[in-house]
Amino acid sequence: MPQYQAVKGTRDIFPEEAAQWKYVERVVHTFASLYGFSEIRTPVFEYTELFQRGIGSTTDIVGKEMFSFQPDPKGRSLTLRPEMTAGVMRAALQKNLLSSAPVHKLYYIGELFRKERPQAGRQRQFSQFGAELLGVSSPAAVAEVITLMMEIFDSLGLHGLKLRINSLGDTEDRLRYREALQLYFTPFHDILDEASKERLEKNPLRILDSKNPALQELIAGAPRLYDYLNDSSVQDFEKVLFYLAERNIAYDIDYRLVRGLDYYCNTAFEVTSSELGAQDAIGGGGRYDGLSRELGSSVEVPAVGFAVGMERLLMTMEKQGLFALLDSDNPLVYVVVQQQDLVDHGLQIAWRLRRAGIKTEIDLAARSMKAQMREANRISASYALFIGTMECTTGLYALKNLVTSEQTTLSLEAVLELLREQAEKEPLKS
């Protein structure tokens, strides 16, 4: 066993997998830009109060999952961000973004931290990409955000994902519904588990989320939030559904979808993958008009956003074989040096090849020719360029095509020209 290993709930991403990340990130950047969203990067830690206020103190995230620390005994408590939205909203309010323009469309890719017990699809450090649309939360804005998310999935080739959607209504709707739920569940108080008993007081909506099999029947009989929506909430929701239908985005209405974060209102949605096991939510989001006020803003900033778990997305893609066609990042030419005293000459040639934009590899460990050829083969170089006494005296170099095994003898200029042509056919990956 190694002396040190990665901290519980964290993992290393080695080059092969890193290529998959880069691929997905590139698609995210491309589509976000296509839909008019601009990237924002916020700090990985914030004042703890930001999350307490923003996410809600009744949530599990704030209650037990935050990595908090106090760098200065007299200073304020800080917390590694457990989600992105609060930080983005804080940044927008701090810079007074909405005074420069009424609408801002931001997206991000970043790491988050939650002190949970790791399991399949759950880590203590994980990544999300997402988008936040600030300044409007009209049905068109909600649909825009959902559409962007679904288009990214689609472009990556994902299939079999399920979009579930619900309306949580406005503040008044929820208040009335909350009372109705408490009225319904209170007679069954003794049947409820501990967590649900607590939620009955603080946030009865979350009882609906429970997976406890003993409660399923009881939950099924509970009043529906949808029946407590006022006309304008219903119309708002219907309009969102209309846009989705127009864009051929399939959805299921799930009247019990409430989602864990306190700040959501009206439309809430979640995308699940059957490929994932117990933690099957790959992304989710909704409207959060109340967040800005919660963070101390004097005006309400209507807002809507989504977040997608990178690891879960990658896991699903892997399961669906979507990385099979990913181009590998192999060198075009491997410079093979015949003997020790020619190494410096080989290094000089490798440098010239690289300056010409040709991806070149050369052995830095002074191994045998056979070892160099084996290495060239192992890393799937397309060509081998031999540096031997013959080449050095005649100025003509042996270039072997490692795929066809054909070998030709060319001047260095001809080698450069030929390889440069090849390099243009398969440009360097970023």
Added chain:
RNA sequence: GUGAUUGUAGCUCAGUUGGUUAGAGCGCCAGGUUGUGGCCCUGGAGGCCGGGGGUUCGAGUCCCCUCAUUCACCCCA
């Protein structure tokens, strides 16, 4: 935080009712080919059998503790 699971070579795993120097496949390195890879053949390196304690003449194997892993619950991406 709760429950279960698994820790033997770089990786995937064997290891019989406790019994001598702990094995295989793949990978790695070298040689077969002193200027040429893949395939094949031969050889080699590499293990405090997760750690600690106990039972026993004897523990990879049995018992206890501990650390770690994985999965699930809670909850979430």
